[in-house]
Every structure is written in structure tokens, then in C-alpha cells.
Amino acid sequence: MRIENLDTPALVLDLDKLEQNIRDMSAFAKEYNIKLRPHIKAHKIPEIALRQIETGAVGITVAKLGEAEVMAEAGITDILVAYPVVGPEKVERLVNLAKEATVSSVVDNLEQAQALSAAFSKAGLTLPVLVEIDTGLKRCGLAPDKEVAEFAARLQALPGLTFKGLMTHAGHVYGVKDPGEVPRIGRQEGEILVELAALLAEKGIEVEEVSVGSTPTAKHSGKVEGVTEIRPGNYVFYDAIQIGLGVALPERCALTVLCTVVSAPEKGRRIIDAGSKTLALDRGAHGNALVTGYGYLPDWPGWQVARLSEEHGIMESEKSGHGPRLGEKVRIIPNHACPVVNLADAVYVVKAGEIVEKWQVAARGKVT
């Protein structure tokens, strides 16, 4: 079957572009002699995670335990749960996961670390933990100051845990107004962590891992001497937000949403069958002014996806020029690929216009 015959809306994944993106990031990590541990929240698809591992990734990163469980089931053996595991049900699931795979996690709070310590030592297991550091996102994590050394020392004293190192995610990069700021934020992400690791080393605390992340920053923070690991996720697909940040060109974007024009009420307006339940409402994490509309239309310059209802997309052109006709199919590069994949049950994998596979989004909706 060919793309043209797909019922819409449908997610179309270009296999050649996907594999190029995977190879490219692996080559970067190899060149700078750092580990690549991609975040699979971007795709939630075991077939992609396994390709990443085959192409050189040391393991994967996940946010939620449900994602980790799906990936372990699919044969991934090294998983970082880069999310604070809190609450007795979740701690128990992490212990069970550690019986099946090499598991590590993150902490930013002693109370949380103590709960993990108690459960892992009771199970006769040891959990390697990274301390999460806030390098500007203002989400989770400790400030990068000398209190981190005290915290790490306390972790070293807890049974059932080993202090493995430091991690951060410079997600505030998505809030920049100027793409020129991306390299600076990336370097900063790496430098803050490397300096902090040096401070800990002075106090006799060995920092084995210095782990940084995000697709926009990985190729900048990853070059900082002392960084040991990068955790980008989105790079397998790229998307319109990455285009806006200057991180990727449209031709590198592997994921598109295929939709159909279902109404053409007036010259400068077309209604497509992809709304917020397909394209999501992302405009950039904190409202990125570089991305206009709700997706990038590579084949229709002058048009934008101006509004979304749940099941309708409203394409508009100010010039009221030539537009797609009723029933015509339209490709959209989504603003943010990660939540778009999470809205779908499956993606259609395409090579030279031919559908070669259909991959289930096996970890879709695994938010617990």
C-alpha cells in the first residue's frame, strides 16, 4: 500500500530519515567519546528503541515506569528512569523492574531517596542514582551549589543506593526567542554540571556520570569536556519546533501527519481532519514565538494551521491564494512530535512512498 491510500488522519514515519537521524546522533556521541542514552518518551515505540541500541546507544531514558515496563518487555536491558519515583506503589514497581533489567534513577530529595533505599535494601538490590540538578528549567532538581556535595554524601551512606553522578535537562532552551541562544544554553548545561562534579571530587566524592540532555542542546553540552552522557529524545523525528530553533531542517523531519481537506468554505480557508486530538496544542514548551500555527505545511507555503478544534484543523491563507481542494491530502510536520505520537495507536512506516510496516505505539498513554 502507498501513502496516498492511507485513511486519515494518519502518522507517517519516513524510515530512511529516521535511520539517518539515529545514525547521525550516534556518530556525534562516538566522535566525542560520550554515551548516548536516548529518551524514548519521544516515540514510545520499541522498534525505534531497539534501532537506537543497535546503532550504539548504551541504553534508554524514560520518564514513567509504565514506559520502562513496556521497553523492558521488548528486550531493552539498560534503563534510566529519569523521573522522581515517589509513592509505595511506584517504588515497588521500580524494584520489580530492577529484577528484570539494569535500572538506574534520579533523586533530588532526601525523603524520596530514603524510601528508595529502604525498598532496595529490603529486596537485596542496589539502585544507582543520579542527583538531578536544575540548570535553569526551574522544574525538579537541586540548585548547582555546594549543598549537592552534602546531599551526595548522605546518599553514599544510604544502603540499597549507590551515588552514580549528576544529571540535568536544560529544557528551558525551548523558551528562547532567538535560535542563536541555543548553543550558549547547551554549553552552559554541560559546564554547570562539570564544574559541580569537580566541586564534589574536591570533597572526595567520585562522580562517575555527568549526564545532560535535550535534542537542541545535546550537540553543544555533549562537547563539553567532562560530560559523559547525552539523553536527547526528539532527534529521531525532529519537528517544527526544532526547525524554529534552528536545530533541524524540514527535510530531516521524519514524522508527518497526513490529513484530508473535509471542507473548503471560502477562498482562504480549508478545514482538515486533524485537530488537537491528532496534532496536540503545543506551540513550543513555553510558547516559542518562532513557531507560527499548529504545524508546518511543507507543501503549502503561504498557508498555516491557524486554529485547532478537537477534530478540525483550520488552515488559513491571508493571500486567499491557490489552496488544496476538497478531498485532497495534506502533509503536516507537527510542532511537537512527542505528544502527537502519544495521541496515536500506531505509525505507518514508509520507504519511498510505500508503507513497509505499521508500528504500534506500545508505550502510548503510559503516564503512571
Add this chain to the structure above:
Amino acid sequence: MRIENLDTPALVLDLDKLEQNIRDMSAFAKEYNIKLRPHIKAHKIPEIALRQIETGAVGITVAKLGEAEVMAEAGITDILVAYPVVGPEKVERLVNLAKEATVSSVVDNLEQAQALSAAFSKAGLTLPVLVEIDTGLKRCGLAPDKEVAEFAARLQALPGLTFKGLMTHAGHVYGVKDPGEVPRIGRQEGEILVELAALLAEKGIEVEEVSVGSTPTAKHSGKVEGVTEIRPGNYVFYDAIQIGLGVALPERCALTVLCTVVSAPEKGRRIIDAGSKTLALDRGAHGNALVTGYGYLPDWPGWQVARLSEEHGIMESEKSGHGPRLGEKVRIIPNHACPVVNLADAVYVVKAGEIVEKWQVAARGKVT
């Protein structure tokens, strides 16, 4: 099991409130002697649709054929597909659906109507169609002018179709800056359609159905003499956007998202385990200034869900006052309940704090 023991994030549905909301809208329709055909895109759950029918709804409204197929399978026998059915695959599915249930649909374009006509007449079936009218949303639909009479006359001449009447959805109500405008937009929604029906009647075209919709407008347009049917959806739950519009009070909101504090990095900041993959990014359909943050926190005045990452919610309080502790569970009334339910596999149904049922979101993700 009680709510307190649910793993998070989880959707919690208060059964008493749900049933009160369903009864209340049915009572309104009965009082004004109009039909109630609720839009099930709000919940996508057969158990709720069946309760709506039992409580007096004449049938249901859906957007996508996939929703209709799930609901027909669950025993719903009267379905309006209030969405332009375009493309040969979809037309065939509509024909098949019409063999299982009483089905009607909408048209706003002769080419689209001709395709339906050809398929239904070939199958020896007749599809009742409503003409979609644009009463201000600027999405699908014809302008409410005399050309509608010509269009309806053309529909009457097509085999396999019957012209049943007029429909509209005043979704632009979600864009108001002042809740005081809601009643006016509601009355207008009804009046425009009733006037148009009178114009058609003058030309000898009988308009059997005058169908209007939306939760904010239904109780205003539904009172307009000549309106025959209302199609609200969200009223089964209500949500923070409806609170902002003055349509419901917080105590009528039946759906809440239960989440857990997973990090407490500083005084005025808490990180919860519900992000945009649980709460969605809706701020009101067109950016409703009346809703602040990404959800309403009934138990934490002074705090708001200021930012969302995919799996993190960032709660902030400017006063840096007393906040929930690490591990504590927090309830959120979502801004827009409909996409939130679509992100979940199931909802936990609660009566007096006790979980009495778990309902699958059977039509979740049915976007084709």
C-alpha cells in the same frame, strides 16, 4: 478501593455529579420540548452514552466515524455524524454504519453531498442530512443566507439523501473575554438558524430539524422558539473552562485528575506527576483569558498549575505559602475535560470516595 489508594495520575469521575449533570440537561430539554442529542466526543465512554439515552436523549452526536462504530457496537441505535464525511473509505464506512443503526450526517458542499448520494443510492439506502451553517465560528458550514435554499433544493434532488434540516455549533463562544456574552451568543445561535429555516419554508423547503449545540450555549439557544434539538457534550463533566465562562460551578465538575507531588524543590514550587500527556494544553478553545494556568486546584487556593512539560506539572504560588508536601495527592479540575479523557485509557468511577467501577475510554483515539 478508595480514591486515596489510586496510583497517579488517574482520572476520577464522581458518579453522583455525573448523573446530576445528565439529569439536569435532560430536564432542560424536556421543559422546552426539544430533543437532546449529546455529543459523545466529550467522554468517548459507552457507559456514559447509554446513561444519557436512558435519561431521555434521543440519540447521540459524534465527530468521527470511529466514535460512531464504537457506540453502535455498544448498542446506541441513533447516531448523528456531525462532521463532513469525505473520501471513499469514509463514505463506505458511513454506508456500513447505516446498515447497523439510524444514521444521519452533515453537508456543506455539493461535491461532498454528491459522493454520499452516489454511495447511499447504490446501497439502496437513504441518508438524512443536515446542512451545516456557520453562525460565527468560521470553521465548516455555509453562511446563513439565501444560497442555503438553493443548496437545500439541490440536496432534495439527489437520490440516496433526504434533506432533514439545519445544524450549527457556536463554538466561538469559547473565545469570549466576558462571560456576560455567553447568553447573547447562545440566543444568536438559535435565532440565526430559526430565521434561516423560515426563509427556506417560504421557498417551500420543509426544515424538520433545527439543531444547535455546545455546552455553554445550549440553555440559551435551546430556548429559542423553533429550535428542535440541542447537542451539548461537555456538560456531563464540566471543567475549568466552563467555570471560567460562568456555565458551571466547581462543585458541579464531575471529572478530576488525581496526581502526586513528586518534587518540592523550593517553597513556592511543587512538581506533580501530571503533565501535558495527562492534562492537555488547552487554555480555552481560542485562548480564554478567564482560565489561568493548566487546571483548577480546588484544594489549594493561591496555587496554580503554571507550566506543563509532558510528564511534569509545575505548581506555583506567588505567596510561597503552605503547599502540599512530597508524596501528597492533589486534585485538579482540568481546563478542558474532553481531550483529557482522550489521553487516558480508563476513568475510575467514584461514589462517596469509594471506587465502584472502572470504565474504559472505548472510543479513545478514534480520530478516523
